Amino acid sequence: MEKMMLLGDEALAQGALDAGISGFYGYPGTPSTEIIEYVQRSKQAIEDNIHRTWSSNEKTAMETALGMSYTGRRTMVTMKHVGLNVAADPFMNSAMTGSHGGLLIAVADDPSMHSSQNEQDSRFFGHFAMIPILEPSNQQECYDMAFYGFEISEKFHTPVMIRLTTRLSHSRSGVQRRSRISQNELSKPEDIFQFMLLPAVARKKYKNLIKMQKDFMADSANSPFNSFTMDAKDYSKGIIATGLAYNYLREAFGKDPIPYPVLKICQYPAPMDEIRQLYDKCDELYILEEGMPVLEEKLIGAGFAGTKPIHGRLDGSLERDGELNPNKVAAALGMPVKYGKDIPEIVTGRPPALCVGCPHADSFIALNKAVEEYGRGHVFSDIGCYTLGFMPPYNAINSCVDMGASVTMAKGAADSGLFPAIAVIGDSTFAHSGMTGLLDCIYDKSNVVIVILDNSTTGMTGGQDYTAFGKLEEICLGLGVEKEHIRSFFPFVKNHEEMTQVYKEEIAYEGVSVIIPRRECVQTMKRRNKKGSK
Amino acid sequence: MKKDIILAGVGGQGILTIATILGHAALKRGWQLKQAEVHGMSQRGGDVQSHLRLSDEEIHSDLITMGDADMILSVEPMESLRYLPYLHEEGWIITNSNPFKNIPNYPNEEDLYKAIKGIKNHLLFDADAIAKEIKANRSMNIVVLGAAIKQLGFSEEEISESIKAIFASKGETIVEANLRALVAGIKLSK
Numbered sequence: 001m002e003k004m005m006l007l008g009d010e011a012l013a014q015g016a017l018d019a020g021i022s023g024f025y026g027y028p029g030t031p032s033t034e035i036i037e038y039v040q041r042s043k044q045a046i047e048d049n050i051h052r053t054w055s056s057n058e059k060t061a062m063e064t065a066l067g068m069s070y071t072g073r074r075t076m077v078t079m080k081h082v083g084l085n086v087a088a089d090p091f092m093n094s095a096m097t098g099s100h101g102g103l104l105i106a107v108a109d110d111p112s113m114h115s116s117q118n119e120q121d122s123r124f125f126g127h128f129a130m131i132p133i134l135e136p137s138n139q140q141e142c143y144d145m146a147f148y149g150f151e152i153s154e155k156f157h158t159p160v161m162i163r164l165t166t167r168l169s170h171s172r173s174g175v176q177r178r179s180r181i182s183q184n185e186l187s188k189p190e191d192i193f194q195f196m197l198l199p200a201v202a203r204k205k206y207k208n209l210i211k212m213q214k215d216f217m218a219d220s221a222n223s224p225f226n227s228f229t230m231d232a233k234d235y236s237k238g239i240i241a242t243g244l245a246y247n248y249l250r251e252a253f254g255k256d257p258i259p260y261p262v263l264k265i266c267q268y269p270a271p272m273d274e275i276r277q278l279y280d281k282c283d284e285l286y287i288l289e290e291g292m293p294v295l296e297e298k299l300i301g302a303g304f305a306g307t308k309p310i311h312g313r314l315d316g317s318l319e320r321d322g323e324l325n326p327n328k329v330a331a332a333l334g335m336p337v338k339y340g341k342d343i344p345e346i347v348t349g350r351p352p353a354l355c356v357g358c359p360h361a362d363s364f365i366a367l368n369k370a371v372e373e374y375g376r377g378h379v380f381s382d383i384g385c386y387t388l389g390f391m392p393p394y395n396a397i398n399s400c401v402d403m404g405a406s407v408t409m410a411k412g413a414a415d416s417g418l419f420p421a422i423a424v425i426g427d428s429t430f431a432h433s434g435m436t437g438l439l440d441c442i443y444d445k446s447n448v449v450i451v452i453l454d455n456s457t458t459g460m461t462g463g464q465d466y467t468a469f470g471k472l473e474e475i476c477l478g479l480g481v482e483k484e485h486i487r488s489f490f491p492f493v494k495n496h497e498e499m500t501q502v503y504k505e506e507i508a509y510e511g512v513s514v515i516i517p518r519r520e521c522v523q524t525m526k527r528r529n530k531k532g533s534k
Numbered sequence: 535m536k537k538d539i540i541l542a543g544v545g546g547q548g549i550l551t552i553a554t555i556l557g558h559a560a561l562k563r564g565w566q567l568k569q570a571e572v573h574g575m576s577q578r579g580g581d582v583q584s585h586l587r588l589s590d591e592e593i594h595s596d597l598i599t600m601g602d603a604d605m606i607l608s609v610e611p612m613e614s615l616r617y618l619p620y621l622h623e624e625g626w627i628i629t630n631s632n633p634f635k636n637i638p639n640y641p642n643e644e645d646l647y648k649a650i651k652g653i654k655n656h657l658l659f660d661a662d663a664i665a666k667e668i669k670a671n672r673s674m675n676i677v678v679l680g681a682a683i684k685q686l687g688f689s690e691e692e693i694s695e696s697i698k699a700i701f702a703s704k705g706e707t708i709v710e711a712n713l714r715a716l717v718a719g720i721k722l723s724k
Contacts, residue, residue, distance in 0.1 A: 003561075005557065005561070005567070007571070030573060030574030030575065031573060031574065033573075034573070114572070114574060114575065115573075115574030115575035167570060167596050167597060168596065170570060170571045170572070170573050171568055171569060171570040171571065171585075171596035172557070172567070172568070172569040172570075172571065173566075173567060173568045173569070173593075173596075174561070174566065174567065244596070247594040247595045247596065248594075248595050248597075250594040250595075251594040251595035251599060252599075325595075325597045325599075325600075326595050326597060326598075326599040326600075327599055327600045327601075330599075337600075337601075338599060338600055338601025338602060338622075339600050339601045339619055340600060340601045340603070340618050340619045340620050340621040340622060340625070341618040341619065341621065341653075342618065342619065343615060343616055343617075343618055343619065344615050344618070344649045346612075346615075346641040346642070346645045346646065346649065347612055347615045347616055347641070348612070348637065348639050348640070348641060349581075349637075350544065350579075350580055350581040350612075350613075350636070350637055351580055351637075352545070352575050352577070352578040352579055352580035353578060353579040353580070353636065354578070354579075355578060355579065385578065388578065392638075460574070460575060460578075461574065462573070462577075
């Protein structure tokens with residue numbers, strides 16, 4: 001079969017399709033979005049009717065995937081790293097129930113925060129839940145790990161995390177496919193206690209999970225994705241390279257063989273016996289990790305570094321934050337570092353901005369006018385394109401924390417006496433995590449104005465469908481917002497005066513108001529028109 | 535043989551199309567390829583870049599090592615300079631001279647041109663004007679690509695074939711416009 005040119009995300013999706021998956025669940029989030037987008041375009045997925053629509057959020061996605069696993073089918077849930085925070089409850093507990101059909105949790109981390117509010121490392125979460133973690137180093141491994149992940153998930157009856165990072169998720173390379181495996185038949189779990197975490201049952205299950213750690217470790221030691229090259233010319237350094245860091249290590253040496261012993265780790269729990277051998281044999285240990293110093297801290301905690309130095313992100317050999325690259329790895333190993341020329345001083349930053357004609361821009365201009373008399377500091381916002389409303393010329397919002405936090409932070413500020421307290425949240429973000437916060441506002445009759453910017457898509461991640469599309473007014477009514485305080489307008493230059501007036505009226509109303517500026521995202525509109533004209 | 539290329543521009547200017555065409559041509563030769571792209575927030579009018587690595591041997595890193603790039607191929611003049619730390623001594627800057635101004639403090643164009651001309655191997659031309667002249671307004675990126683293929687060691691035939699394959703689904707008119715843009719670009723090369 002000819003090689004396919006696939007992004008890391010796409011390779012994982014194609015791998016799962018070929019490995020007999022029955023359903024994908026997830027919520028869009030950079031850099032994980034392309035996994036499900038790929039499946040939605042895939043002829044193979046459409047023909048086989050593989051589940052591939054978006055979920056409301058990562059928690060519902062994780063739980064739905066667990067339900068599919070309950071029926072013996074193979075399934076994958078996808079999310080970005082901060083999405084795992086949202087899914088943390090079912091995620092942690094899925095380690096306790098274990099899986100029936102193969103269950104893969106694909107989490108894409110974003111070191112350097114290209115499109116994220118932090119750079120948390122999902123391997124911490126994987127270790128916290130005590131489940132096996134796979135961390136591919138290239139696109140082929142993304143593909144192969146879907147097969148392997150399902151295999152160990154079904155062998156050990158455990159969910160398995162696949163941890164990607166931005167550079168792999170969004171980098172394309174050739175992938176060789178294998179012959180396809182068919183889907184599992186529907187079957188109920190053999191053990192009726194398996195998914196029942198009543199304390200008396202859970203205590204037993206936890207003991208079992210602890211017992212399994214030995215098996216997970218043994219599996220890692222024999223993993224086709226971990227490799228240990230102990231034969232070397234020079235034992236002054238021993239190198240552990242995890243995931244993508246392994247590529248940078250090889251790149252740094254180019255065509256020259258690496259003179260030091262190298263342990264490549266792409267499956268966790270990290271194989272401690274091999275690490276011990278490496279440590280005993282070498283003068284110093286170097287740990288190269290894309291992300292946080294997860295392994296480095298673990299080794300120091302396990303009593304390594306007592307007599308010999310361990311180098312990595314903690315001792316400053318590598319920067320403590322940010323993604324790795326070949327230059328950083330070369331520098332850490334004391335190799336000569338190449339560099340072109342400095343960027344001329346005249347080159348200025350070009351930060352992302354709202355698109356020309358973006359409806360959010362109009363919504364912000366009118367909102368700014370409406371709150372002018374109160375000064376800055378009254379508008380809480382959320383995660384999406386509209387977060388760019390923080391930048392000039394708008395300077396319209398004052399917070400961005402997590403999905404849904406605009407509504408609840410505005411409520412907290414209102415409870416404390418801030419007036420006006422305004423939340424600005426996108427339509428998809430509202431569906432993801434805004435609804436429950438709005439219910440809190442209703443319950444307390446809080447004096448807030450909730451602005452739901454309806455561009456009819458999940459914009460920032462490239463324009464995906466979302467679950468509450470076309471239902472925003474009904475949802476707000478259903479949650480208990482008074483009908484006359486659910487207002488909507490068409491955000492457009494000509495309407496600025498009317499819009500400002502609506503904002504002012506609802507600010508003046510003492511209670512919960514919802515304002516819905518509604519106009520389609522210019523990007524999705526462009527795409528729709530292009531399709532239509534063909 | 536190995537070619538490390540930084541493709542530079544502003545979100546929406548079509549650098550990924552250049553990458554797709556070069557990638558297609560490289561694969562036809564049986565070469566390996568890695569192509570790191572920018573998705574997400576930065577695509578909204580911000581600076582974007584793609585690391586395109588082509589080689590007849592195994593490629594390890596998805597990112598180009600600083601000081602190793604053979605070429606910065608840019609559809610915007612200021613963006614061509616943003617990646618100078620990546621370019622090696624003998625590397626080329628090939629760039630459109632027509633600025634994309636979506637920021638209030640965009641620098642003086644003449645200063646940018648001076649900096650570009652300060653690089654030993656450079657090609658600076660108004661690709662938008664050339665595209666307009668040949669009635670291929672939306673193929674500015676292909677003019678830029680055309681100017682680069684000689685330095686990258688690709689023939690006109692190879693790239694034409696790839697353009698035909700990639701744009702086939704968009705109709706004959708678009709294929710023709712892009713082929714005109716390719717030829718116009720090739721004329722600029724040294």
